[in-house]
Amino acid sequence: MDRIVITGGTRLSGEVCVSGSKNATLALMAAALLGRGETVLENVPGVRDVEHMLALLRALGAQADWDAQDSHTVRINPESVATPEAPYELVRKMRASFMVLGPLVARFGCGRVSEPGGCAIGVRPIDQHLKGLQALGAKIRLDHGVIEAFGARLQGASISFDTVTVNGTQNVMMAATLADGETVLDNAAREPEVVELADMLNRMGAEIRGAGSDRVVIQGVPELRGVSHRVSGDRIEAGTLLAAGMITRGDVLVTGIDPVTMDSMLDKMRETGAQITTTVDSVHVRADAPSEPIRVVTAPYPSFPTDMQAQLMAVLCLGRSSSVVTETVFENRFMHVPELVRMGADIALDGRSAHIRGVSVLAAAPVMATDLRASACLLVAGLAARGETVVNRVYHIDRGYERIEEKLCSLGAEIRREG
Numbered sequence: 001m002d003r004i005v006i007t008g009g010t011r012l013s014g015e016v017c018v019s020g021s022k023n024a025t026l027a028l029m030a031a032a033l034l035g036r037g038e039t040v041l042e043n044v045p046g047v048r049d050v051e052h053m054l055a056l057l058r059a060l061g062a063q064a065d066w067d068a069q070d071s072h073t074v075r076i077n078p079e080s081v082a083t084p085e086a087p088y089e090l091v092r093k094m095r096a097s098f099m100v101l102g103p104l105v106a107r108f109g110c111g112r113v114s115e116p117g118g119c120a121i122g123v124r125p126i127d128q129h130l131k132g133l134q135a136l137g138a139k140i141r142l143d144h145g146v147i148e149a150f151g152a153r154l155q156g157a158s159i160s161f162d163t164v165t166v167n168g169t170q171n172v173m174m175a176a177t178l179a180d181g182e183t184v185l186d187n188a189a190r191e192p193e194v195v196e197l198a199d200m201l202n203r204m205g206a207e208i209r210g211a212g213s214d215r216v217v218i219q220g221v222p223e224l225r226g227v228s229h230r231v232s233g234d235r236i237e238a239g240t241l242l243a244a245g246m247i248t249r250g251d252v253l254v255t256g257i258d259p260v261t262m263d264s265m266l267d268k269m270r271e272t273g274a275q276i277t278t279t280v281d282s283v284h285v286r287a288d289a290p291s292e293p294i295r296v297v298t299a300p301y302p303s304f305p306t307d308m309q310a311q312l313m314a315v316l317c318l319g320r321s322s323s324v325v326t327e328t329v330f331e332n333r334f335m336h337v338p339e340l341v342r343m344g345a346d347i348a349l350d351g352r353s354a355h356i357r358g359v360s361v362l363a364a365a366p367v368m369a370t371d372l373r374a375s376a377c378l379l380v381a382g383l384a385a386r387g388e389t390v391v392n393r394v395y396h397i398d399r400g401y402e403r404i405e406e407k408l409c410s411l412g413a414e415i416r417r418e419g
C-alpha cells in the first residue's frame, strides 16, 4: 500500500496550478445522465473519486470514460443506460454516488441506489435528498438496503430544506430540471459547485435561476442535451497548497483558481498574518512569521468550508498563541487531531471545538487518517515537522488530490511516494 514520506523543514516557494474541482466534477458527471447525447467534461482531475463515478456510470449502462487523447477530459453518453441501479460496492466507497438518483428518476422514470450508510466524518443522512425527490412526486421505497425511486413524470414543487446540503440541493435541482412546472428550492446550498452545476444544466437547456442564493427556481423543460463544459479549479486544493506555503513560511503562487470562491478562507489566512494577494485566477501567499491566533467556525458557503478546517488547523498548531476551531457541519471531523497530537501539537477537544495552543516545533511521526482532508492536514503538518513523516493510507489523499506529492515537490518540498 502506498505511503508518502516527507522530510519536513523546507521552505516552499514557486508557482503551482490546481487541478479541476473534484466536487464540482462529481455533480457534473451525474448531470450528464440527464442530457440526450454526449457530455464532454474538460479539466477533470485524475483522482480516485472520479474513477469511482466513471465506474458507476458504466455500471448503469452509460458510456463513460477518459478521452483517448486528453487525460483530463471525460466523455459520458447516457443513451445506453440499461439498469438504473447503482451497486452497493460503488456507493459504499463514495457517498457522492447518491447524486445519480435524481437524474435517474427524472430521465428514466426510476432509479435504485444503495443506501450509503455512515462514513468516517459522521452519520451523514440522506433524508433531505429523499424529501426533495418525494416532493417532486417520486415514490421512494427502501428495500434490503436499496433505495428505489419511481416517478413516470415528476411535478414541480416548493421545497424548503431543513438543513443546508450541497449534494442534496444538487440532486433535487437536477431532478427538477425535467419535472413539469416550476420548482422552488429554499434554504438551498450556495456553494460554487452548485452554481457551476446550474450553469452547465442551463447550457444543456434547463431553466434555473438563483443558483448561488438560498432560493433556486427551476422551470422544468421536456428534455436536456449533452454539452461540453470546462470544470473550474478546485478551491479546496488551492487552500491546501496555500496552507502548505503558510506552514513552511514560504512564498507560493497558486494558479487556476477564482479567488472569489475562496473569500472566507483567504480572510482567515490574512488574519493569521499571512500576506495574501490575488488576481482573477490566482492567489499568492507569503508567510514570514508564526501565525497569529484566530477563531475559525466552519459553516456552509460563503462561510469557512469544513473541507479546509483540518489543513488550516495544521498551520495553527505552529501558531504564536491559542486558536479555536469549531466544526459545525459534520459531527466527527476531528480525526486528524489525535494524529497531530502525536506529532507534538497541543490540542484539546471540547465538543465541536478544538482549542489549539501553538507549539514551536512539530516532530515527525508515522501517521494515518481515515478521510481525505484529515490526510491532507497530515501532509501539511509533515512539511513543517522535524524529521521524516510517513503518511500511511495514501488512498484517502488519492481520492481527491491529483499528484499532490509532485505538486509539492515542484515547490521544493522533500516528499516522495513509496509503493
Ligand code: EPU
Binding pocket: 023, 024, 026, 095, 096, 122, 123, 124, 125, 126, 127, 128, 129, 130, 163, 164, 165, 166, 167, 168, 305, 306, 307, 329, 330, 331, 372, 373, 400
Ligand atoms: N445532511 C443531512 N441530511 C441530508 C444531507 C445532509 O442531515 O439529506 C447533513 C450532513 O449530515 C451534514 C450536513 O448536512 O451534517 C452537510 O452535508 P452536505 O449534504 O452539505 O454534504 P455533502 O453534500 O454530502 C459535499 C462535499 C463534501 C463537503 C460537504 C460540505 C461532494 C461530493 N462532497 O458533501 O466534500 O464536505 O459538501 O461542504 O460535493 C470532501 O471533499 O472532502 C468532502 C467531504
